[in-house]
Amino acid sequence: MNVLMQALLDGICIGAIYGLGAMGLVVIQKSSGVFNLAQGMLMMVGGFIAGSLSVNMSLPMWAAAVLCMLAMALIGLIINFLVMRPLAGESPFTQIMATVGLMSILYGIVMAIWGTLPYIYPTEIIPIENIEIGVVLLSPSYLNGLIIAVVACIVLSLYYRKSREGTAMRATSEDEELAASVGIRVTKVLQLTWIIGSICAGLAGILFGMLGSVNYMMGEIGLMAIIPVFVFGGLESFVGALLAGFIVGVVNMLAGTYLEVTFPGITNVVPLVLMLTILIFKPYGLFGEERIERV
Amino acid sequence: MVKRSYNFVVNLVLFTFIPLIAWGLASTPASAQANATGEVYPGINAPWTEPKNVNFKGTITIGDASDLTGPAAKSVSQMSQGLADWFKYQNEFLGGVKGYKITADVVDTKYDSQNVINAFNRFIDEGKVLIYSGMAYTIPASTEIANRRKVPTIGSSGSVTQALLLPEDEAKKDNYFFQMSPVVASRMAILVKFCMDDWKKKGKKGIPKFGTFNCDTQNGHEAATATRIYAEKLGGHFTIHTFHSPSITDAKAQVTALKEAQVDYILNGPDYDQPLTVFALELKRQKSARWKPIFAGHTDFGTAYIDTGNNAFEGNYCYEYCLDWTDTDKPIIAFLHEINKKWHPKISQRPFLYQTGVQAGIVISEVFKRAIEKYGDPKNIDGVKIREVMETLKDFDPLGISGTFTYIHGDHQGTHSLRIAECKDKHLVPVTNFIQAVPLELTERDGKYWLKD
Amino acid sequence: MDPAGIYRTTYLDDMSIVRTKTQWTILISALILTVLAPFYLSKNLIDVMSLSCCILISTLGIQILTGYAGQISVGQAAFYGVGAYASAILVNDLGVPFIFSVFLSGLIAAAVGSAFGIPSLRLKGFYLVMATLAGQIIIIYLVSHMHFTGGMVGHKANYPSIGPLTFDTGPRLFWLNFSFLLLMTLMAKNIVRGRWGRAFIAVRDNDLAANVMGINVYRTKIFAFAVGCFFAGIGGSLAAHYTGMIHPTQFTLMDSIWYLGYIIIGGLSSITGCYFGVIFFVTIKEILTHLPVSAEMAQYILPITDVAFGVVIILILIFDPKGLNHRWELFKGYYRIWPLGYK
Incomplete structure (x- = not known):
């Protein structure tokens, strides 16, 4: 029973982080209809930038995180400017292929700069020792991940609903040409979505790295972790992404607790199997709306 | 300017090079014994010489x-x-x-x-x-x-x-x-033996419980099987194997399982930096007054823990089959x-x-x-x-x-030999001399024997 | 693009692969030159070419699936791996003759691939990308934990042999792989210019319209998937016997990404494009790995390859989306009228 409770608790914490990563995908998917395959690599880049800042340059963790998010915003801007804007208006197929190229570039850059050395964030602010709550142990870095991810989700949703830019983004996602005709600068909106997407990825990368370490395999593993979340969440909803994150996190942790020791590596595979099954029975995800196609 | 650099060179030669050479000449004769083949190695068994310019054939x-x-x-x-x-x-x-x-x-x-x-x-x-x-x-x-x-x-x-x-x-x-x-089996044999002695030396009662933490590779499985076989042979109590993939992001599941089994010695075979780093972190999270296991494993962890900046591996052991950087x-x-x-x-x-x-x-x-x-x-x-x-x-x-x-x-x-080192103050300090591995018996030379678990 | 004076009056003529005597001459002499390559090229180059043949066969598959039928698959390396493991197990453990096992492993890969495609083929959008990504991870996970695949130890694969003939030297393996490449290229070419190929293109361009025209969209997509994976399986099987030992780390997600890159660089919807893409990147990779560098610098070579690969993909997408094959056509067109061209 303790073990089960522990798995549920950890699953919710880790799920919130997955949800945050998937939100980055949702932002980009909503506005430009592109599935960003490089999201996992962006997570890894964010994690490594914060790692460099906090470990090599010994900045405090919060400063490293803030600087890292600025850097990620810059990276998002560059990606949009150099890759996505020249391809605007092309088919989504072409744009997905461009993210494939991006994936390879980011992977190569990470390997060349940071190599394969794992980074562990300093543990001054967030202590390493567990807190005992009744029968379960709560790790501060897990709790920290949960809080930051949930706050980020709320902020993002509010921004999307209430702010001017948010309204513009929603309008663009409904109909690009119509939005342009009422005076919304679509290129600016797309730029903003890439910036927000990259920041989400960077933050998720840092939080993910705090659980264990940041390492060069995070790109692949991160992508594999957020894809089921993205699909369950129905591709276009922030709250859906967060709730789906909780589900995937719990599944992940249950698999980890009961199967991992005998079948190493299965933790990352179980959510994917679940995703394939769900695609058969509920093709548009748990929180998505069914779309009607017109010719 | 010219004069200053001239002075500098003279001073360098007078006070640095000459004393160094003198010291070198004075201290080398004792160690300058040629080895069995009679080869002279400048800097190792003979004084340093200038690099030679040879026309290679x-x-x-x-x-x-x-x-x-x-x-x-x-x-x-x-x-x-x-x-x-x-x-x-x-x-x-x-x-x-x-x-x-x-x-x-x-x-x-x-x-x-x-x-x-x-x-x-x-x-x-x-x-x-x-x-x-x-x-x-x-x-x-x-x-x-x-x-x-x-x-x-x-x-x-x-x-x-x-x-x-x-x-x-x-x-x-x-x-x-x-x-x-x-071979991994011999390494594990020496490590298990060492752990049994350590248990007795620390005056603990009962039988030590062994568990493993290994990478899910051929070598990892060989190490796991060898740990079980030797732990049972030497009178230890073997409890649980945990395996991990080389790309794990956290070792929560493995450490939790080892904790459930209340393992005293966690043994590890050939492994990589990333899993060992997250393992060290998780082990530190879950260690408590009631459960203080000792980790003994592959020498790689030495590189993993030094960089992680935490003392998670303090008091644990690893094996080495070469001299260490600190053996000056x-x-x-x-x-x-x-x-x-x-x-x-x-x-x-x-x-x-x-x-x-x-x-x-x-x-x-x-x-x-x-x-x-x-x-x-x-x-x-x-x-x-x-x-x-x-x-x-x-x-x-x-x-x-x-x-x-x-x-x-x-x-x-x-x-055929390796030694065991302890991690003290983020350095590996050897605690044994090189121990000769016992040759494997005929049945044990079959690779399949070591891949049962 | 034919010389003056050549008129084609039937559809069949229009679809023929080789049209003029000059083309026949060039084709036959190129074939002879390639077959004789082991006599004048270095051993290492022959080894590289043998492996490239296997990769090319698999690339032909993803060209049909992604280039012609428009279904993005990010799991080609895993299906290649299925073929490799199937063939290694069939030949080494079950004693099936090599010549049957090649085609059997193609069929097995096709079956496995379709199984992963089916859930998502009913949906539009990029569910197929996610499903094949999942397939990539799940297949490699299973392969590295099954008992009969050898797990993390890997699986041995004997030298291929057909009847009394054993292909156990570099040149022989090259000839074997090259002849399979020719066979599969012919097959790919025939698929894409036949009824199925036209159905693929119709589905890619507008599946609702295709449906109205009487094409069974669902069945066409599944068939495209099966064909793509069949090619991957054949390529994998040849690669397994060529290398002699297969291991789960040979079929990674990044390899799948590379397959997509090959067809983008070579040119989507073109069989010749596969050749260009693979040859282009194998050349770059070989040049980079042959650079004489110190032990400290060698670790930057492969990351640089990755970056170069990504940059080339993006540049091609932005500036020349039709790929190298299109460049080649332009070049040919330019040369046809070269000394007497007009502006």
């Missing part, structure tokens, strides 16, 4: 296919660098191997068997007669190529299948894979410090596997020396001849950097 190039990027990269790239440094020394100070320059052609294999195969094929096509391979994970593929195309390969995999031939195969088969370290009282390590000051002034610390690379360099140089003595011009030497020469190495001492090397036809383990 030709070049011997060996292949070096190593995971310079990938999970094992951090340690494996050190092996390549150690090898390259030794070859540089061999060429500059010893005049090469019998007048031939020796170099290594390095190819990154990126933890991908396909790259290994490509690299091996390329090396063999280019006529290289010996390949050094610093990797553990993709070794089966390279062994297969080495045996198919009859070119010897040197690596430190530790797998039983690759090091030993079954008794019935010895007459009809040749093994082209040469190992530089005791040994001439060979002092020499390596000197070499690194000269050639890599930025690097102050070398992980253990750098020494493994140097060790390989010494052995390879010796092999080529013997081969040239026997066959003359290196052009006449092929892979089969190199294998035959390697199998003549008997109790060859690689300048004290590790135990002696012996290769016989069915047994390619190389050095």
Whole structure:
């Protein structure tokens, strides 16, 4: 029973982080209809930038995180400017292929700069020792991940609903040409979505790295972790992404607790199997709306 | 200005070089004993000399296919660098191997068997007669190529299948894979024995419980099985195996399982930086007053814990089959410090596997020396001849950097001894001398025996 | 693009692969030159070419699936791996003759691939990308934990042999792989210019319209998937016997990404494009790995390859989306009228 409770608790914490990563995908998917395959690599880049800042340059963790998010915003801007804007208006197929190229570039850059050395964030602010709550142990870095991810989700949703830019983004996602005709600068909106997407990825990368370490395999593993979340969440909803994150996190942790020791590596595979099954029975995800196609 | 620099040079010569040389001359005679072959090694068993400018008769190039990027990269790239440094020394100070320059052609294999195969094929096509391979994970593929195309390969995999031939195969088969370290099973035997003694020494009652934490690779499974077999043989209580994939992001599940079993000793075989780092972190999270296990494992963790900046591995043990960077009282390590000051002034610390690379360099140089003595011009030497020469190495001492090397036809383990070190204040402090591994019995030479778990 | 004076009057003529005597001459002499390559090229180059043949066969598959039928698959390396393992197990453990096992492993890969495609083929959008990504991870996970695949130890594969003939030297393996490449290229070419190929293109361009025209969209997509994976399986099977030892780390996600890159660089919807893409990147990779560098620098070579690969993909997408094959056509067109061209 303790073990089960522990798995549920950890699953919710880790799920919130997955949800945050998937939100980055949702932002980009909503506005430009592109599935960003490089999201996992962006997570890894964010994690490594914060790692460099906090470990090599010994900045405090919060400063490293803030600087890292600025850097990620810059990276998002560059990606949009150099890759996505020249391809605007092309088919989504072409744009997905461009993210494939991006994936390879980011992977190569990470390997060349940071190599394969794992980074562990300093543990001054967030202590390493567990807190005992009744029968379960709560790790501060897990709790920290949960809080930051949930706050980020709320902020993002509010921004999307209430702010001017948010309204513009929603309008663009409904109909690009119509939005342009009422005076919304679509290129600016797309730029903003890439910036927000990259920041989400960077933050998720840092939080993910705090659980264990940041390492060069995070790109692949991160992508594999957020894809089921993205699909369950129905591709276009922030709250859906967060709730789906909780589900995937719990599944992940249950698999980890009961199967991992005998079948190493299965933790990352179980959510994917679940995703394939769900695609058969509920093709548009748990929180998505069914779309009607017109010719 | 001119005068100032003139003064500087004079002062440098007067107060630095001359005393250093004098000190060097005064202190070396005692240690300047030539080794068995009578070779003089400046800086190791003789005073430093100026680098020689030799007109080489030709070049011997060996292949070096190593995971310079990938999970094992951090340690494996050190092996390549150690090898390259030794070859540089061999060429500059010893005049090469019998007048031939020796170099290594390095190819990154990126933890991908396909790259290994490509690299091996390329090396063999280019006529290289010996390949050094610093990797553990993709070794089966390279062994297969080495045996198919009859070119010897040197690596430190530790797998039983690759090091030993079954008794019935010895007459009809040749093994082209040469190992530089005791097989995993022997390493675990020594480690389990050490843990049992440690338990008694600390005056604890009852039977110690053993558990394993291993990578889900061939070597990891061999280590797990060996731990169970030896723990049961020596009267310990074996509880649980935990395996992990090389790319785990956290080791929560493994540590939780070990905690549930209340394991006293967690044993670990060949493993990588990333899993060991997250394992150390998680172990520190879950350690409590009621559960304080001791971790004993692969030497790689030494490199993992130093960089993580936490003292998670404090008080734990690891095995080493070479001397450590801190063994400065040994001439060979002092020499390596000197070499690194000269050639890599930025690097102050070398992980253990750098020494493994140097060790390989010494052995390879010796092999080529013997081969040239026997066959003359290196052009006449092929892979089969190199294998035959390697199998003549008997109790060859690689300048004290590790135990002696012996290769016989069915047994390619190389050095048979290792020692155990404890982690104190973020340094590895040896707690035993080199312990000779007990040779495996006939039934134990079958690789399948060690892959039961 | 034919010389003056050549008129084609039937559809069949229009679809023929080789049209003029000059083309026949060039084709036959190129074939002879390639077959004789082991006599004048270095051993290492022959090894590289043998492996490239296997990769090319698999690339032909993804060209049909992604280039012609428009279904993005990010799991080609895993299906290649399925073929490799199937063939290694069939030949080494079950004693099936090599010549049957090649085609059997193609069929097995096709079956496995379709199984992963089916859930997502009913949906539009990029569910197929995610499903094949999942397939990539799940297949490699299973392969590295099954008992009969050898797990993390890998699986041996004998040298291929057909009847009394064993292909155990570099040139022989090259001839074997090359002849399979020719066979599969012919097959790919025939598929894409036949009824199925036209159906693929119709589905890619507008599946609702295709449906109205009487094409069974669902069945067409599944068939495209099966064909793509069949090619991957054949390529994998040849690669397994060529390398002699297969291991789960040979079939990674990044390899799947590379397959997509090959067809983008070579040119989507073109069989010749596959050749260009693979040859282009194998050349770059070989040049980079042959650079004489020190042990400290060697670790930057492969990351640089990755970056170069990504940059080339993006540049091609932005500036020349039709790929190298289109460049080649332009070049040919330019040369046809070269000395007497007009502006």
